[in-house]
Amino acid sequence: MxxxxxxxxxxxxxxxxxxxxxxxxxxxxxxxxxxxxxxxxxxxxxxxxxxxxxxxxxxxxxxxxxxxxxxxxxxxxxxxxxxxxxxxxxxxxxxxxxxxxxxxxxxxxxxxxxxxxxxxxxxxxxxxxxxxxxxxxxxxxxxxxxxxxxxxxxxxxxxxxxxxxxxxxxxxxTDPMTGLNNRAGFELLAQQKIRIAKRYHHHIGIIFIDLDNLKHWNDEYGHAAGDAALRAVGQAISECIREVDICGRIGGDEFAVLGYVRNRGDLTTIITRVRNTLDHAKLTVPNAKSPIHDTPQISCGASVFFDPIDKSLDEMMAAADLEMYRDKKNRRS
Incomplete structure (x- = not known):
């Protein structure tokens, strides 16, 4: 099939x-x-x-x-x-x-x-x-x-x-680079999840993930390496989320995950798994500018919206996006 x-x-x-x-x-x-x-x-x-x-x-x-x-x-x-x-x-x-x-x-x-x-x-x-x-x-x-x-x-x-x-x-x-949902696909599936969550009184959790310093990957190793880093992040997310979750690449170096959760701990567990998976990622890119010694690093933000859900998808994504930028800022300091 x-x-x-x-x-x-x-x-x-x-x-x-x-x-x-x-x-x-x-x-x-x-x-x-x-x-x-x-x-x-x-x-x-x-x-x-x-x-x-x-x-x-x-x-x-x-x-x-x-x-x-x-x-x-x-x-x-x-x-x-x-x-x-x-x-x-x-x-x-x-x-x-x-x-x-x-x-x-x-x-x-x-x-x-x-x-x-x-x-x-x-x-x-x-x-x-x-x-x-x-x-x-x-x-x-x-x-x-x-x-x-x-x-x-x-x-x-x-x-x-x-x-x-x-x-x-x-x-x-579908995003052709990673094989994940693109933004339109993610938002369509997310709206379906939210409707079900409201009907059955589930809590919704959203994770925003950003590949750190994509410019470094492109400048140091070449654009093919930058693409490989994006694919590695997409693969790590796919491997680490639960069956009930959906994910997508929603922008150039940004990814999102949405699913039903009990509390923030469910989201933290997923983020930890993704980071651990990336720590062991080995990227090989033919004709790279130089040997690749880095592994993809990510910044993440997570937000939970408890039943009854009164936020729109855009509002939920904005909240998780803000948390992700806070994480990125803390990682740089």
């Missing part, structure tokens, strides 16, 4: 909401045309399992809402056969077949017939399946199987559009 797909379940991304409406019509129509009890678009995650993303809205469907809990990876369900082989699979009657003796879809829900086809990303990785279930034996002919393939093509076309959207979104929100 390419790096542009960042969510565990892609179908929970707002960017694909319009496609889900189309997929709903697909599974409803497919259910009618096949005369099946229920049809699904099932999403696959190689770490989490199988999740019903879209399900037909028919009276025969025992669970018309998309499943909240995914089926485990080792569950002997019909879709597993499709995902593992990346091939269509048809089981007209699973009763009295030993290979399905522990299939919960058969033993618990009573689905004896299954027709499924894989849904693939443009790079050939499995997104999931388009599938139909029935509680009675079926005899689908070749035309009906071809019909499912047509619907499969419609869904895969949406996956291609989604992939292209993610690529364009990443290009517009």
């Amino acid at each position: 390419v790096s542009h797909r960042k969510l565990d379940w892609i179908t929970q991304d707002e960017a694909i909401a319009a496609s889900l409406e189309k997929w709903q019509r697909v599974v409803d129509l497919l259910t009618k045309l096949l005369g099946a009890d229920v049809c699904y678009v099932v999403e696959f995650n190689k770490n989490l399992g199988y999740r019903a993303a879209v399900t037909s809205q028919t009276p025969e469907n025992p669970a018309p809402d998309a499943a909240d809990h995914p089926a485990p990876l080792d569950s002997n369900i019909y879709c597993r056969q499709v995902v593992e082989t990346k091939m269509p699979f048809y089981e007209p009657d699973a009763r009295n077949k030993s290979e399905w003796a522990d299939n919960p879809e058969l033993t618990e829900e009573g689905f004896v017939s299954y027709l499924g086809t894989p849904l693939l990303w443009p790079d050939g990785e499995v997104f999931g399946t388009l599938c139909a279930f029935d509680k009675k034996q079926t005899r689908y002919d070749a035309t009906l199987k071809q019909l499912m393939e047509v619907f499969r093509d419609l869904i895969e076309a949406d996956l291609r559009l989604y992939e292209q959207l993610q690529i364009m979104r990443d290009l517009s929100m």
Whole structure:
């Protein structure tokens, strides 16, 4: 799965909401045309399992809402056969077949017939399946199987559009030097974090980080070394923040981190980790003006905003920025 797909379940991304409406019509129509009890678009995650993303809205469907809990990876369900082989699979009657003796879809829900086809990303990785279930034996002919393939093509076309959207979104929100969010990307994600913090009464912490004396790096070793120092800071931040934090390069030599915190100590811990990581950084730059003996040094400022949060993002960033300049001044004195 390419790096542009960042969510565990892609179908929970707002960017694909319009496609889900189309997929709903697909599974409803497919259910009618096949005369099946229920049809699904099932999403696959190689770490989490199988999740019903879209399900037909028919009276025969025992669970018309998309499943909240995914089926485990080792569950002997019909879709597993499709995902593992990346091939269509048809089981007209699973009763009295030993290979399905522990299939919960058969033993618990009573689905004896299954027709499924894989849904693939443009790079050939499995997104999931388009599938139909029935509680009675079926005899689908070749035309009906071809019909499912047509619907499969419609869904895969949406996956291609989604992939292209993610690529364009990443290009517009990513700093090419460090691979971190640029200022626009950071602020977009930060606003989302703040909305969630207000809803669930979290505290917000912000860290401002500035690479000290970038001019020295450029003048002493060359601009390639200055770029390498910036990348080293970006990498150190990425390695040292928590999964719940976001970070970005918001200016020439300035970086920011935002996340939910308990107190200022959470931010101090992150800053200490970043500084320790940079102390051990070894920068090698081809054709540098002179051998590099320095390691990147940073100035940092941190501010915590406790619930209820009444500051705007700009106000929060200004407060952390001020703390960073105080730290820089103290380090120079």
